[in-house]
Amino acid sequence: MTVFFHYSLHGFANVYLVGNDTTKEAAIVDPAAFTIGLLNFIEDKGYSVKAVLTTHNHPHHIDGLRTLLRIYDATVYSSNATIGDVQCCMVRDAEVFTVCGLEVQALSVPGHSADSMVYLFEKIVFTGDTLHAGLIGKTMSQYGNKLLKEQLSRKVLSLSDDCIVLPAHGPPTSIGAEKLYNFGWKKTKEDMRGDQYDLFV
Amino acid sequence: MYELHRCAAPDCDITAVHNSEFCSDHHPDPVGLSATILQKFAGIDVIKNLNAAGLRFQSANLSGKRFYSCSFSKAMLQNMNFSACTFRMCFFDFCFIDSCDFSGIDAQFCSFAGARFLNVSFEHSELVHNNFNGARTNDCTFNYSNLYNSRFIMSEFEHTDFIDCNLKRTFILPSKEMEVSWRLSNTQEAIRELDRIDQ
Numbered sequence: 252m253t254v255f256f257h258y259s260l261h262g263f264a265n266v267y268l269v270g271n272d273t274t275k276e277a278a279i280v281d282p283a284a285f286t287i288g289l290l291n292f293i294e295d296k297g298y299s300v301k302a303v304l305t306t307h308n309h310p311h312h313i314d315g316l317r318t319l320l321r322i323y324d325a326t327v328y329s330s331n332a333t334i335g336d337v338q339c340c341m342v343r344d345a346e347v348f349t350v351c352g353l354e355v356q357a358l359s360v361p362g363h364s365a366d367s368m369v370y371l372f373e374k375i376v377f378t379g380d381t382l383h384a385g386l387i388g389k390t391m392s393q394y395g396n397k398l399l400k401e402q403l404s405r406k407v408l409s410l411s412d413d414c415i416v417l418p419a420h421g422p423p424t425s426i427g428a429e430k431l432y433n434f435g436w437k438k439t440k441e442d443m444r445g446d447q448y449d450l451f452v
Numbered sequence: 453m454y455e456l457h458r459c460a461a462p463d464c465d466i467t468a469v470h471n472s473e474f475c476s477d478h479h480p481d482p483v484g485l486s487a488t489i490l491q492k493f494a495g496i497d498v499i500k501n502l503n504a505a506g507l508r509f510q511s512a513n514l515s516g517k518r519f520y521s522c523s524f525s526k527a528m529l530q531n532m533n534f535s536a537c538t539f540r541m542c543f544f545d546f547c548f549i550d551s552c553d554f555s556g557i558d559a560q561f562c563s564f565a566g567a568r569f570l571n572v573s574f575e576h577s578e579l580v581h582n583n584f585n586g587a588r589t590n591d592c593t594f595n596y597s598n599l600y601n602s603r604f605i606m607s608e609f610e611h612t613d614f615i616d617c618n619l620k621r622t623f624i625l626p627s628k629e630m631e632v633s634w635r636l637s638n639t640q641e642a643i644r645e646l647d648r649i650d651q
Binding site for chain 1 (some may be wrong): 456466467505517521546551554561562566581582583601602603605623625
């Protein structure tokens with residue numbers, strides 16, 4: 252398995268290509284904007300896109316979907332039945348399925364959005380907007396924040412410390428690093444500010 | 453991607469190192485393996501998919517080499533010369549890095565989270581989209597570097613300089629700053645307050 256990273260200026264989002272080195276088939280995780288740069292990137296690597304995994308349906312992560320599907324005959328996996336007018340193969344929490352010959356597990360982690368999915372390939376977890384390096388996803392309410400933390404704690408932080416975290420924004424990280432250096436586990440914004448200001452004194 | 457198969461030792465969940473069934477803790481000869489890897493580096497410029505997590509490397513000149521998808525997590529790097537190297541999707545999490553030269557490197561989408569840096573130079577480097585969260589630096593320099601979209605959350609800086617750096621979209625939320633210079637850097641474009649986080 253090979254993972255490539257592409258930075259999309261549309262929403263400053265990360266797009267990932269997960270390739271099966273044997274079959275030269277690939278899955279795209281979160282096709283932000285489908286630009287000529289991304290197309291060249293895929294073609295240069297010599298892959299044929301057979302699957303798209305969407306972590307959630309916020310526009311700057313799925314806007315490239317329709318264009319991608321005009322070029323590649325790919326199955327779209329999502330926790331939604333449809334994204335816009337695109338029919339999806341619905342995946343449920345803890346469901347294990349195969350894409351491009353690679354085994355993947357879907358984990359439902361609501362909070363940032365109700366449809367947020369995390370995808371686990373071996374020891375690589377694509378967390379979408381649920382977990383970024385040093386931060387957890389933005390939520391619209393205290394309930395959402397609490398739910399997100401509880402779901403992350405139960406389903407994502409329980410993975411081994413050397414598991415690689417590839418988020419939809421920002422740099423890569425690992426489960427071990429996120430357990431120790433993530434502001435999301437602080438109780439309130441005041442706690443975080445307090446820590447900062449105390450230490451600047 | 454570097455190999456992600458688990459160590460063959462019972463109850464060990466860590467990934468096995470390069471050309472081995474075991475992780476660095478359970479490998480019968482980690483020192484020999486480090487030497488073998490360094491010998492292998494000597495003849496090649498592009499190093500791909502190498503898992504050297506937890507190994508110890510010292511006093512080697514790897515200047516100008518290109519590393520793609522390699523792991524040096526929890527490794528110990530001493531007196532190493534990585535100047536002008538290229539790194540893509542490489543992991544240096546929880547590394548101990550002492551007296552190493554990373555000047556003039558081009559590192560993108562790499563993680564140095566939780567690493568300990570002592571007397572390390574990153575001067576004149578492209579450090580775009582990298583994770584330095586929880587990193588602790590002493591007597592280090594990032595001067596004249598591009599830190600676009602990198603993160604320094606809960607990091608600790610002591611006697612560390614960031615002179616004339618590009619800090620656009622750089623998250624700088626350290627938990628400790630002592631004798632740090634941000635002179636000539638565009639700190640106003642960095643994200644230094646949580647209210648500016650909009651993802």
